[in-house]
Amino acid sequence: MSEAFAPVDVIIAKRDGRELSDAQIDWVVDAYTRGVVADEQMSALAMAILLNGMNEREIVRWTEAMIATGTRMDFSEFPAPSVDKHSTGGVGDKVTLPLVPIVAACGAIVPQLSGRGLGYFGGTLDKMESILGWRALLSNDEMKDVLHASGGVICAAGDGLAPADKKLYSLRDVTGTVEAIPLIASSIMSKKIAEGARGLVLDVKTGNGAFMSDLPRAQTLARTMVKIGNDAGVRTRALITAMDVPLGLAVGNAIEVTESLEVLAGGGPQDLVDLVLALAREMLDIAGLDADPEQAITSGRAMDHWNAMVSAQGGDPHASLPRAKHEHVVTAPTTGTLTTLQAYGVGVAAWRLGAGRARKEDAIAHGAGIWLHAKPGDHVAQGQPLMTLLADDEQRFEPALAELDGSYEVGGEPMDRLPLIIERLDENTT
Amino acid sequence: MSEAFAPVDVIIAKRDGRELSDAQIDWVVDAYTRGVVADEQMSALAMAILLNGMNEREIVRWTEAMIATGTRMDFSEFPAPSVDKHSTGGVGDKVTLPLVPIVAACGAIVPQLSGRGLGYFGGTLDKMESILGWRALLSNDEMKDVLHASGGVICAAGDGLAPADKKLYSLRDVTGTVEAIPLIASSIMSKKIAEGARGLVLDVKTGNGAFMSDLPRAQTLARTMVKIGNDAGVRTRALITAMDVPLGLAVGNAIEVTESLEVLAGGGPQDLVDLVLALAREMLDIAGLDADPEQAITSGRAMDHWNAMVSAQGGDPHASLPRAKHEHVVTAPTTGTLTTLQAYGVGVAAWRLGAGRARKEDAIAHGAGIWLHAKPGDHVAQGQPLMTLLADDEQRFEPALAELDGSYEVGGEPMDRLPLIIERLDENTT
Numbered sequence: 001m002s003e004a005f006a007p008v009d010v011i012i013a014k015r016d017g018r019e020l021s022d023a024q025i026d027w028v029v030d031a032y033t034r035g036v037v038a039d040e041q042m043s044a045l046a047m048a049i050l051l052n053g054m055n056e057r058e059i060v061r062w063t064e065a066m067i068a069t070g071t072r073m074d075f076s077e078f079p080a081p082s083v084d085k086h087s088t089g090g091v092g093d094k095v096t097l098p099l100v101p102i103v104a105a106c107g108a109i110v111p112q113l114s115g116r117g118l119g120y121f122g123g124t125l126d127k128m129e130s131i132l133g134w135r136a137l138l139s140n141d142e143m144k145d146v147l148h149a150s151g152g153v154i155c156a157a158g159d160g161l162a163p164a165d166k167k168l169y170s171l172r173d174v175t176g177t178v179e180a181i182p183l184i185a186s187s188i189m190s191k192k193i194a195e196g197a198r199g200l201v202l203d204v205k206t207g208n209g210a211f212m213s214d215l216p217r218a219q220t221l222a223r224t225m226v227k228i229g230n231d232a233g234v235r236t237r238a239l240i241t242a243m244d245v246p247l248g249l250a251v252g253n254a255i256e257v258t259e260s261l262e263v264l265a266g267g268g269p270q271d272l273v274d275l276v277l278a279l280a281r282e283m284l285d286i287a288g289l290d291a292d293p294e295q296a297i298t299s300g301r302a303m304d305h306w307n308a309m310v311s312a313q314g315g316d317p318h319a320s321l322p323r324a325k326h327e328h329v330v331t332a333p334t335t336g337t338l339t340t341l342q343a344y345g346v347g348v349a350a351w352r353l354g355a356g357r358a359r360k361e362d363a364i365a366h367g368a369g370i371w372l373h374a375k376p377g378d379h380v381a382q383g384q385p386l387m388t389l390l391a392d393d394e395q396r397f398e399p400a401l402a403e404l405d406g407s408y409e410v411g412g413e414p415m416d417r418l419p420l421i422i423e424r425l426d427e428n429t430t
Numbered sequence: 431m432s433e434a435f436a437p438v439d440v441i442i443a444k445r446d447g448r449e450l451s452d453a454q455i456d457w458v459v460d461a462y463t464r465g466v467v468a469d470e471q472m473s474a475l476a477m478a479i480l481l482n483g484m485n486e487r488e489i490v491r492w493t494e495a496m497i498a499t500g501t502r503m504d505f506s507e508f509p510a511p512s513v514d515k516h517s518t519g520g521v522g523d524k525v526t527l528p529l530v531p532i533v534a535a536c537g538a539i540v541p542q543l544s545g546r547g548l549g550y551f552g553g554t555l556d557k558m559e560s561i562l563g564w565r566a567l568l569s570n571d572e573m574k575d576v577l578h579a580s581g582g583v584i585c586a587a588g589d590g591l592a593p594a595d596k597k598l599y600s601l602r603d604v605t606g607t608v609e610a611i612p613l614i615a616s617s618i619m620s621k622k623i624a625e626g627a628r629g630l631v632l633d634v635k636t637g638n639g640a641f642m643s644d645l646p647r648a649q650t651l652a653r654t655m656v657k658i659g660n661d662a663g664v665r666t667r668a669l670i671t672a673m674d675v676p677l678g679l680a681v682g683n684a685i686e687v688t689e690s691l692e693v694l695a696g697g698g699p700q701d702l703v704d705l706v707l708a709l710a711r712e713m714l715d716i717a718g719l720d721a722d723p724e725q726a727i728t729s730g731r732a733m734d735h736w737n738a739m740v741s742a743q744g745g746d747p748h749a750s751l752p753r754a755k756h757e758h759v760v761t762a763p764t765t766g767t768l769t770t771l772q773a774y775g776v777g778v779a780a781w782r783l784g785a786g787r788a789r790k791e792d793a794i795a796h797g798a799g800i801w802l803h804a805k806p807g808d809h810v811a812q813g814q815p816l817m818t819l820l821a822d823d824e825q826r827f828e829p830a831l832a833e834l835d836g837s838y839e840v841g842g843e844p845m846d847r848l849p850l851i852i853e854r855l856d857e858n859t860t
Binding site for chain 2: 040
């Protein structure tokens with residue numbers, strides 16, 4: 001088969017700061033998926049994109065080209081409106097777990113395709129797999145059966161969705177090209193658009209524990225993704241939210257399920273509840289549903305939907321969750337106000353305890369993690385527990401404590417804090 | 431074996447505009463040669479180097495690291511001083527052929543390791559292979575035998591010299607990263623320094639037919655290479671020379687050998703003779719030899735050295751050279767002065783006639799090429815031959831003529847011309 005372009009010409013165009021044409025983008029993404037553009041060519045192009053950028057037209061087209069390499073799901077058989085959520089990831093971010101059954105209980109279809117954790121970011125699938133028997137991998141038919149049973153589903157994205165993204169993501173990971181905003185935005189949005197929901201709410205996190213620690217970069221990413229989604233016919237909004245301190249009090253896997261159940265039962269830490277409700281309201285508004293998510297919790301309907309969803313995926317919602325074999329309590333060194341608690345340090349410490357994986361093939365310890373007992377602004381007495389470290393292997397406490405050193409402080413200068421919800425971008429944002 | 435660095439960290443350092451340390455450079459070049467740094471990682475790094483640059487320290491170190499991946503030749507067994515020459519390549523650039531025996535006749539050892547042509551640049555080895563029986567590939571012992579017999583040798587560089595460069599050059603060719611001056615300079619100089627001559631003269635070409643068509647880039651490349659060479663203990667100078675019109679009158683392979691023999695016989699086109707003598711004088715001066723290259727020609731000694739060198743490599747210096755099967759004469763469309771003759775158009779036309787190769791594995795037609803009958807400034811009468819196109823396949827004339835269209839003009843505005851020797855850089859240049 002004769003090819004429309006030579007790979008080097010496309011690379012050189014972007015290297016020299018020129019815009020790529022629609023035809024060049026369509027071809028290079030497809031040809032890379034087919035193996036005609038080699039890894040070493042795509043990585044050079046990715047570096048040129050990272051350093052020279054892409055404009056909105058190029059990013060939208062690149063996203064569409066990645067979607068076109070695979071299949072696109074369709075939920076039009078469901079009478080209810082479908083709506084989806086994506087978070088760029090943070091420490092203690094278990095929002096998906098309570099959010100999906102709450103929004104489903106309000107009448108929407110919530111097909112939530114999720115990922116696993118890598119590095120110190122937790123993964124929703126890893127958290128859900130703390131539940132005995134629960135299966136992440138579903139066929140399309142099984143996924144729809146779960147949606148019929150409970151209105152929501154949390155499962156792994158199949159290989160058929162945007163295979164170009166899967167291949168490109170692995171390449172970027174080893175070539176220093178993860179940080180390109182055009183490639184981050186198109187990677188996230190190609191999967192989310194291919195998932196087929198009619199509405200999408202993005203939770204773009206910023207602060208020391210976020211992938212986009214820098215606010216202007218988070219804003220650029222959010223604006224770019226909102227534009228891509230709406231251009232592709234998916235009603236898309238974004239909240240830019242704080243990831244300077246951990247979200248809620250649990251950082252791990254099984255303990256984050258426990259905290260999610262507290263929210264569904266009407267309790268839970270205030271910051272987590274506030275964020276879940278804010279995201280739920282955006283999702284319901286996009287879906288055109290006039291329903292109150294708080295009422296879905298207090299009525300018990302959200303918990304019913306959770307139980308139905310977990311059961312439909314083979315899980316036992318009433319089984320005991322895994323517990324770590326060992327605990328280590330960190331106490332307040334002095335009496336005073338907890339002034340600092342950095343999300344980054346807590347996240348890395350939980351990862352070192354076994355809650356996360358360093359390489360894709362690593363196993364994780366579902367019971368490992370950190371229970372926080374205080375948040376910044378809380379008054380603590382000397383010797384009072386600040387946090388409980390959980391691990392299956394006692395030797396992990398020392399490296400975790402080393403990571404925590406300097407990440408929390410009692411009685412110092414209060415750390416700079418971000419508001420929980422920093423900015424909201426909707427369909428009218430330009 | 432544990433590695434000193436992670437590939438991604440080195441890529442990210444250069445991506446983010448930081449200097450690479452000596453240790454990072456030593457490691458990444460060596461690890462790439464060992465296959466520990468993958469092609470897709472090196473291509474991303476090459477793109478980052480192209481876009482963010484390297485300073486002189488980094489370039490010198492990168493060159494040394496490439497030399498260290500292979501062997502280094504040594505000519506200290508010869509009592510005479512050794513001196514080498516390198517050209518960045520141009521249209522009709524057959525300078526090496528007469529230059530080597532001239533400088534050898536003046537008492538130097540001239541170990542000239544050369545390459546093949548790719549694209550519209552001719553390759554010295556391709557030209558020499560027009561000679562019946564002549565062998566480009568010599569063992570180190572054979573090479574020294576030829577030097578003992580004739581003082582000069584023109585042959586292919588062995589695989590043992592800077593293998594990192596060989597691998598990196600192939601990668602750059604397919605990843606749009608050929609044009610990075612730090613990588614061009616280190617590629618050329620790693621091979622030239624590893625060749626072991628004590629002196630080196632660089633012919634850096636600029637103008638429409640040169641790889642560095644832009645004078646400031648040619649100056650930067652020349653200055654960088656002179657610095658690298660002198661830092662490595664090789665006395666290095668550079669001439670920046672014109673490649674706006676073809677050098678001499680022959681553009682091809684066998685016909686360039688014919689023109690080289692004219693020079694050795696005391697004739698030849700003036701521009702070619704002037705450049706050969708200028709480069710010979712620089713080489714002799716670097717070698718500390720007080721000898722007159724013109725006298726080497728007129729005495730017949732240069733031709734004797736040529737004959738000895740060709741014979742020592744299995745060639746028959748008196749055999750007939752290959753002739754093309756077909757000729758096509760281009761005549762002057764009107765009477766007047768030939769005002770334009772672009773090296774680029776002539777070079778590409780000769781390539782289309784079969785004198786060059788499009789891919790490394792292509793065969794070339796040794797008899798193909800273009801004999802020029804006039805140069806800019808010459809008066810021509812309507813119908814007078816301007817050039818003779820030579821090809822083994824008549825179907826090649828049409829695409830060659832299409833390339834020539836617009837590359838020459840009679841009676842128009844005189845083209846901008848460069849002086850033959852634009853600038854000279856020596857050991858004292860900073």
